[in-house]
Amino acid sequence: MLKSVTKIAALAALGVCAMAATASAGDLVIESWRNDDAAIWKDQIIPAFQKGHPGINVTFSPTAPKEYNAALNAKLEGGTAGDIITCRPFDASLELFNKGYLASVNDLPNMKNFSDVAKAAWTTDDNKTTFCVPMGAVIHGFIYNKDIFKELSLAEPKTEADFYAVLDKIKADGKYTPLVMGTKDQWEAATMGFQNIGPNYWHGEDGRKGLIDGTQKFTDAPYVDTFKALAKWGPYMGDGYKAQAYPDSQNLFGLGKGAIYAAGSWDISTFHAQNVNMGAFPPPVPAGAKDCYISDHTDIGIGMNAKGKNTADAKVFLDWIGSEEFANIFANALPGFYPLSNAKVEVKDEVAQSFVSWRGQCKSTIRDSYQILSRGTPNMENELWTVSANVINGTQTPEDAAKQIQDGLAKWYKPQQK
Amino acid sequence: MSRAHYWRVLAFFLLPAVLVYSAFSVYPLLATIVDSFYLRHPGAPETFNGLGNFYTLLGDTTWSKPFWNAFGNNCLFFLIHMVVQNPIGLALAALLSLPQLRLRNTYRTLIFMPTMLSVVVIGFVWQLILSPLWGVWKSFLVALHLGFLFGPYLGQEHTALLTISLISVWQFVGIPMILIYTALLAIPDELVDAATVDGLNQWQTFFHVKLPLIWPTIGLVSVLTFVNNFNAFDLVYVMEGALAGPNYSSDIMGTLFYRTFFGNQLQLGDKTMGSTIATMMFLFILVGVMIYLFLIQRRMQRYSF
Numbered sequence: 001m002l003k004s005v006t007k008i009a010a011l012a013a014l015g016v017c018a019m020a021a022t023a024s025a026g027d028l029v030i031e032s033w034r035n036d037d038a039a040i041w042k043d044q045i046i047p048a049f050q051k052g053h054p055g056i057n058v059t060f061s062p063t064a065p066k067e068y069n070a071a072l073n074a075k076l077e078g079g080t081a082g083d084i085i086t087c088r089p090f091d092a093s094l095e096l097f098n099k100g101y102l103a104s105v106n107d108l109p110n111m112k113n114f115s116d117v118a119k120a121a122w123t124t125d126d127n128k129t130t131f132c133v134p135m136g137a138v139i140h141g142f143i144y145n146k147d148i149f150k151e152l153s154l155a156e157p158k159t160e161a162d163f164y165a166v167l168d169k170i171k172a173d174g175k176y177t178p179l180v181m182g183t184k185d186q187w188e189a190a191t192m193g194f195q196n197i198g199p200n201y202w203h204g205e206d207g208r209k210g211l212i213d214g215t216q217k218f219t220d221a222p223y224v225d226t227f228k229a230l231a232k233w234g235p236y237m238g239d240g241y242k243a244q245a246y247p248d249s250q251n252l253f254g255l256g257k258g259a260i261y262a263a264g265s266w267d268i269s270t271f272h273a274q275n276v277n278m279g280a281f282p283p284p285v286p287a288g289a290k291d292c293y294i295s296d297h298t299d300i301g302i303g304m305n306a307k308g309k310n311t312a313d314a315k316v317f318l319d320w321i322g323s324e325e326f327a328n329i330f331a332n333a334l335p336g337f338y339p340l341s342n343a344k345v346e347v348k349d350e351v352a353q354s355f356v357s358w359r360g361q362c363k364s365t366i367r368d369s370y371q372i373l374s375r376g377t378p379n380m381e382n383e384l385w386t387v388s389a390n391v392i393n394g395t396q397t398p399e400d401a402a403k404q405i406q407d408g409l410a411k412w413y414k415p416q417q418k
Numbered sequence: 419m420s421r422a423h424y425w426r427v428l429a430f431f432l433l434p435a436v437l438v439y440s441a442f443s444v445y446p447l448l449a450t451i452v453d454s455f456y457l458r459h460p461g462a463p464e465t466f467n468g469l470g471n472f473y474t475l476l477g478d479t480t481w482s483k484p485f486w487n488a489f490g491n492n493c494l495f496f497l498i499h500m501v502v503q504n505p506i507g508l509a510l511a512a513l514l515s516l517p518q519l520r521l522r523n524t525y526r527t528l529i530f531m532p533t534m535l536s537v538v539v540i541g542f543v544w545q546l547i548l549s550p551l552w553g554v555w556k557s558f559l560v561a562l563h564l565g566f567l568f569g570p571y572l573g574q575e576h577t578a579l580l581t582i583s584l585i586s587v588w589q590f591v592g593i594p595m596i597l598i599y600t601a602l603l604a605i606p607d608e609l610v611d612a613a614t615v616d617g618l619n620q621w622q623t624f625f626h627v628k629l630p631l632i633w634p635t636i637g638l639v640s641v642l643t644f645v646n647n648f649n650a651f652d653l654v655y656v657m658e659g660a661l662a663g664p665n666y667s668s669d670i671m672g673t674l675f676y677r678t679f680f681g682n683q684l685q686l687g688d689k690t691m692g693s694t695i696a697t698m699m700f701l702f703i704l705v706g707v708m709i710y711l712f713l714i715q716r717r718m719q720r721y722s723f
Contacts, residue, residue, distance in 0.1 A: 066660070070680035073687060095686055098460065184573045186663045187683070240550020242573025242664070248551050370684065377480050379685035382661055382677075390665050395575060411480055 028058045028313055029082030031075070033068035034300070036269075037334055044333045049320055056313045058084075076101045076305070083308035084317060087132035087301035089121035090370045097124070097131040103306040104129045108315065110322030110341075118340035120371070121298040132301035133321045136330060136337035139355045140196040140295040143263040145256060146277045148176055152259075156281040160229070163284040167236045170259045179236040180258035182244025189388035190381075192262035193233065195367045197283045198226040199293035204365030212372055214415030218406035219399075225286070227391050227398030234392050242393055265336035265355045272335070272349075280351055282358045296364035298340060376412030383408050447700065453693035464690060471694040485695070487666055488674040489702075491579055495670055496647040498583040499590075504639055506587070507594025512624060514595070515602040526599070530592035537589075541656030544585050548572060572657060575667040582668055586653050590646075594639045601635035602628060634718050641710050648703050651676060671699050 030041070041060035049058060061082060063071045069092055075081035076096065085102060087093040096102045105111060106129060111119075114134050122132035144156070152173055157163040170178040183189045202208070202222035210216030217223075234241070238258070253261040254274035261267070263280070271278055285292050302321055304314040320326055324343035331338060331345045335352035339345050347353045374380045387404055390396035396404075410416045457467035475481045510529060514522055532540065547553050550570050559568045571581040605628055613623045651672025654662055660682045662669035677685065679692025 069683075070687065073680075091684060091686060092681075095460070182573075183664070184570075185659060186661055240570040240573075243548065243550050243570030244573070245545065248549065252551060374684035379682075381684035382682060385661055385683075386663065386665055389663060393573070393664065395665065408480075 028056060028084055028310060028317055030058065030060045030084040030086065030302075031068075031072055031082045032060065032062045032086035033065040033088075034086065035062040035064055038062050040333045045326075045329055048325070048329050049317065053316060053320070056316065058317065072096075076307075079307065081305050081308075083305050083310050083314045085132075085303050085305055086135075087122055087303050089298050089301065089366075091372075091375060093122055093132055093301065093303070094124065097129070100306055102131045102303045103311070104131055105133055105303060105318060106130055108133065108319045108322060110319045113322055113324070113341040113343055115340075115342060118298065121366070122301045122303070132303035133318050134298060134301050134340035135321060136300045136334070137340055138297050138299045138337060139265040139358065140192065140297070141263055141265070141280050141282045141355060141358065142196075143253070143261045143267065143271065143278050143280050143351070145176075145253070145259050145261075146279050147256070148259045149279075156279065157284050158281075160284045160286050164232070167260070171236060177238035177252060177258040178260060179233060179238075180249050180253045180261040181233070181237055182241050182246065182249050183237075183389040183392050184243050184245045184248075186385040186389040188246055188249065188262070189230070189392050190384040191367070192264060193230050193392065194226060194384060194388045195295050195297075195369075196262060197229055198223070198368070199295055199365045200283055200285050200289060201226045201229075202368070203291070204293035204363045208365055208368040208371075211368060211409075212415070214413075214418055217416065218409060219402050223405075224398050224402045227388075227401045229286075230388060230391050231394070231398055234394055237392070265338070265352065266334075268336035268349065268351050268355075269334065272351075278351055280354045282362060292358075292362035293365055294358050294362045295367060296338075296359060297366045297370075300337065373409065373413065376409075378408040378411070380405065380409060450693045450696050451700070453690055454697040456690050458688055458690045467690075471690060472698075475691070475694050475698065481691075484666065484669065484674055485698075488669045488671050491668065492648055492650075492670040494579060495583050495586075495650065496644060498580070499587060499643050499647055500640065502584065503587040503591050504594050504636070504643065507591050507639070508598055508636065510591070510595045511598035511602055512628075514599050516620075526596070529595055532589045533592040535589070537652040538656055540585065540589055541653060545572065545657060548581070573664055575664050578658065578664060578668045582654055582657050585657070586650070589653070593642070597639055598632055598635055601632040605631050634715075637710065637714055637718065641707060644706050644710075645703055648699060648706070671695070671702075675699065 032041075034041075038060060046058045046060065050056065059082075069088065072081065072085065073096075076085075076099075081101075085096070087096075087102070093102065111130065111133070116123075116127075118134040118137075119130045122134060123130045148170070149155075152169055154166050154169060155162075157166045167178045170176055181188055181192060199207070202210075202216075207216060207222055211218070238244075238252070244252075249258075249261070250267065250270055252258045254271055254276060256276065261271075282292060282294055302318065304311060304318055308314055322341060324341070324345075327339035327341045327343040327345050331347050331352075332349070335347070335349035336355070338347075338352075338356050347356055369381045369384055383405055387396060387401035391398055391401045406416070454471055455467060455469070456464040457470060458464055475485055513519065514526060519525075547555050548571055550556060550568070556565075556568050559565050569577065571577040609627055609631075610623060613627045618626065648671060650670060654668050654670055654673050655676065658668045658673075660673060660677050662673040675692060675695045676682075678688055678695055681687035
């Protein structure tokens with residue numbers, strides 16, 4: 001009985017969704033994976049847009065991040081996707097453009113507000129066509145609990161030596177987990193571990209471009225050294241970190257049980273909601289390094305469904321996304337996502353402000369597996385998740401991990417076969 | 419009943435099922451097999467490739483290593499179900515069919531309950547129970563002075579698959595139990611009475627009278643287990659994600675297929691290679707079921723009441 005009731009309810013809901021999908025002109029539906037931000041879109045961003053464009057109704061309709069790519073592809077192929085598509089960076093969106101699902105945004109007036117670097121993640125290989133408006137970047141670093149640092153009289157570490165000294169002190173005290181991160185979900189190990197501290201070793205863009213043009217190999221010192229640094233993390237990561245999932249990490253730090261959290265800047269709002277008194281420091285520089293580098297990753301863009309029913313309104317909306325007004329709303333409504341436009345933006349959140357301030361001190365780079373290098377089989381990003389977790393778990397040596405990635409890349413990527 | 423009328427009646431009863439199965443089972447299966455003979459080109463139409471995809475899948479180590487790893491894991495997954503789930507299901511059914519048992523329906527419902535829960539709920543609950551940070555399993559073991567047995571099971575290569583298999587056993591043990599229980603109920607009382615008169619005790623009655631009569635059901639349960647286990651995907655996906663970590667140690671055919679067909683993070687979906695893996699899964703299951711049908715089922719003696 002209960003089952004049939006839920007079935008009917010589900011069918012009714014489906015019917016409503018179907019009706020929403022076949023909405024009339026003047027309505028826009030946004031496809032997105034940012035289900036965490038649904039409230040902010042509904043309460044802040046969309047109302048701000050509608051103030052200036054009262055005739056256009058916008059609905060934000062997110063999917064869970066894990067399912068987004070698969071669900072979006074299915075919807076596009078079936079012709080039921082919304083008019084506005086939130087774009088993953090690089091190849092996932094490039095493929096959608098090549099298949100004719102995303103339209104060019106070259107002719108939007110506000111595209112002049114973006115630099116080539118900002119547009120790179122959503123531009124064809126020949127640099128001719130941009131197919132999504134760059135929306136935001138995320139920055140990697142470490143968030144720390146100020147109260148715990150005060151209690152144990154610790155200072156923000158600048159170098160790697162400082163970093164381990166601080167971790168040792170927290171560990172010796174024994175009350176808090178020194179470094180909050182888990183390896184169960186694997187992407188944490190790759191994203192907040194490898195891609196977070198790595199740029200300091202491979203010198204940001206130099207290393208990333210070197211891998212792409214074949215002048216550097218993953219078995220070179222910078223990459224092996226990054227894995228070697230990761231291999232030291234395990235003992236600081238608290239009991240049972242091997243079965244600690246990402247939400248566990250968030251809760252551990254959010255509840256004040258951990259001192260330092262390997263972060264992406266998007267975590268800021270999560271911890272604000274839990275009232276953590278926090279600060280942030282950039283990835284500590286290795287001994288002897290002069291410059292610092294940060295992962296300042298072009299993570300999120302927004303484009304339009306080329307086969308959508310309402311392209312005129314979609315263009316109006318996308319152009320507004322490229323405006324200074326949007327950049328300011330976005331930066332302050334979602335602390336931890338940084339607008340990519342050249343517009344003057346004032347970030348009011350203190351922690352988000354400190355992340356973005358590193359752009360002035362260090363050189364920015366993006367995650368090295370994102371452009372071109374994850375196009376073949378085996379998939380480099382997936383492999384990086386796996387080996388980064390293995391290295392931290394101590395089940396694979398740094399040299400082995402680097403060799404596995406290099407061999408996988410050399411299997412299909414011509415510039416690496418020399 | 420005239421001949422024409424007979425056909426009409428036959429069509430009336432058969433057509434709905436034939437149509438539904440053809441549209442939702444047969445057609446997708448055939449379409450998948452057809453897809454597996456084509457090769458995908460980024461940004462260009464697919465071309466016919468004959469058995470090329472199968473050569474790639476089985477001959478190129480980039481593909482064959484994950485494939486045989488998933489196959490091996492899947493065999494282990496199935497073995498654990500056969501060795502743990504089905505004997506426990508049989509034992510529970512035997513206990514339930516004891517004449518002097520009280521609260522029989524309560525037990526039956528409780529044991530069957532997990533089967534009806536959503537996998538997402540089960541995955542979530544078990545992750546909480548087993549969590550080294552806030553799980554009750556740790557305190558439970560410590561209270562029993564067995565704390566040394568605790569570990570981050572879901573994060574270690576040698577325990578992840580075993581843990582997930584046992585959770586799956588816990589979830590599905592109700593199905594063999596119910597099937598075998600109904601078979602036990604169908605055994606006529608005269609046989610059991612005769613055995614009692616002949617001086618057999620409960621154990622002997624079970625092993626010499628009841629068990630031979632339920633072999634066909636146990637065979638059916640084994641085949642169902644085999645088919646379900648080689649199509650399994652959801653529990654691993656919920657507990658370990660699409661990469662079936664750590665280090666692909668919990669990767670089974672279903673998760674390998676999902677990653678290949680739908681993609682994951684930066685890996686784009688590959689329809690034709692995904693279909694190739696799906697076709698291989700279909701062939702494995704087909705061969706397994708055929709072995710059962712031709713070698714085992716035909717030799718079974720059925721007792722006709």
